[in-house]
Amino acid sequence: MSSIQLADFGELVQNQASIDFPRPDRLVTGNPERLTYSLYEHPHMGCGIWQCEVGAWNIQFADNKQEFFQVIEGVVRIHDAKTNSFIEVTAGNAGIIPPAFIGTFEVIEAVKKYYVLVEV
Numbered sequence: 001m002s003s004i005q006l007a008d009f010g011e012l013v014q015n016q017a018s019i020d021f022p023r024p025d026r027l028v029t030g031n032p033e034r035l036t037y038s039l040y041e042h043p044h045m046g047c048g049i050w051q052c053e054v055g056a057w058n059i060q061f062a063d064n065k066q067e068f069f070q071v072i073e074g075v076v077r078i079h080d081a082k083t084n085s086f087i088e089v090t091a092g093n094a095g096i097i098p099p100a101f102i103g104t105f106e107v108i109e110a111v112k113k114y115y116v117l118v119e120v
Contacts, residue, residue, distance in 0.1 A: 030055025074111030
């Protein structure tokens, strides 16, 4: 039986964030610390709050994964290696990284975002 749940960041203040850094072989600029506060995990979906310092690194999404996100604070650019273009996402705006995406994730101003990762 399932039930409706509240994904509340306020409750996570007592929990530790997961801290990581981009893999060295993917770094483009900087070595930004990344904090992830998981709000909900399911075998085919996860969501939470993600924060990151300024920097850039190459990304490659799996064929069966995609991400929806909304920037709360800061600015990010997502560069598409296939089209040699980018989108800039600022506070209040949202973006989608599609399955099999290859490119660069660039944090222009320290960012905080809501994210939803989905396995398709």
